[in-house]
Amino acid sequence: MSMKPRRFNPAQLRYDKNWVPVLSPQQITDIAAEVLERFCPVVLKVPRSTPVVEIIQELSKSTGLKFAYTDLGHKDGHKVLGKVSFGEKLLSLDPVLQKELEPAFRFTAAHEIGHWVLHRYKYKLWTFLKKNKELDDDDASLFRLIDKSPLEWLEYQANFFAAELVMPRAQFEQAVAAAQHRLGIRRNLGKIYLSSAGSQLDLVQVLEELERVYSVSRAALRIRMKTLEILVEPPKRSSRLMDVAPEPVGFTKDNNFPF
Template sequence: MRLNSDFVPVISKREMDEEATKFLRKYCPEALKDPMPVPVEDIAELKMDLEIDYVNIDEACETLGMMIFSDGAVKLYDQESGQYVLRPYKRGTLLVESDISDVSNRGRERFTITHEIVHWHIHKLRFTMMGLIDESLAKACRCPKEKTYNPKSPEEWMEWQADNLAAAILMPAEMFKRKAMEFKSSFNVGSKINDTMWLGFSPSIINEFIIDGLADTFHVSKQAAEIRIKTLGIELLKT
């Protein structure tokens, strides 16, 4: 993988699916054969030797995850005291904001874990090189909830890469397309009665069924499934 002068991989958006395929061939080849939820926790802990810890990262829940690249103390928010405290962690610890680890946020939780896995997978060298200059810089990569869609700095590029590659890993292109077509072919458009009523399913309702089905199949959020549909150029029913 080619690196730029900041030791950040050079990966275009169109290369994300190729990189995701390489990752899945190594860690979960079965996900390239059948549509399925990629077992990201097992990949992290059993195959990449990472440890996942659920904590409160900051007070306002502005940071969803953190990947720790070297031994050291990390400043985290303590709800009981209402203060930030230093906690020691080992290299290879993956922190997830505990406030998103419930059933309603399962898709976001899985995406956050995969996002952090990507940092470990492709960004270790940058943090290693930063650590040679200043050991304090190599502690962790904090990943904010708010995303930058026009990345400029190395940190913004790494976040952009982690987001896009995480989506491609969780929703492998060919399996996602296959399942989308299966769902699409399983519904018939009804008849329009007037401007607001249909006898049977309208195209917009069927599209919602497809998005819901894809989100359920791959255990991602509806928003992530909808974005993936657009990224892959999958045509839904015209409304």
């Protein structure tokens, strides 16, 4: 039986010296689960696509967030797909997400929802953002995994939130096992070990099944499978005796932080 998510209380958030919220992975998971429980609880019961536009519309009613499709242009040679303007209370998505980049639509929208839910409370204190305290996200920033600067750390948290919103862990694990079962894959149910040509084919087939369930890009699905350790790849050889990844500044190890 899954535990009911704790209530998210923005007044109890902790912040680092740059006024970036300090959140553990479990806390972000709980916040995303609370959003789903409030606006579309069926997503927490059966594997299915998350109605992100409906969530934005509900946030509009409860928080005054506005929503628009707008040509967001390019930044440093990359197409800007989404943007949140905290001062204007405006979440914008580029129309390209309704056309040639449609597979990226759901994750991008969830990413921007993450910014709005997690980051709007102390944005006026940020010194690392210029102009109107806007966060814009291009097609290169949506899948960063480990970053260090305050701005990149905001992106990391929004990515983590987006994954939990559109692919909740428990239901995603169920969907993977169900896809394997439908495909007649009986070995290592719930896991895919990339060690042979056969396992590569299994992965492709499972990804095709999951695309139909979640309506997200194959890249987002594959990253989700890796972070949940459903997809296990052969270790990469390193010439160093030890590879140590620094802990990002925005995470706290305290998973019992009260909401």
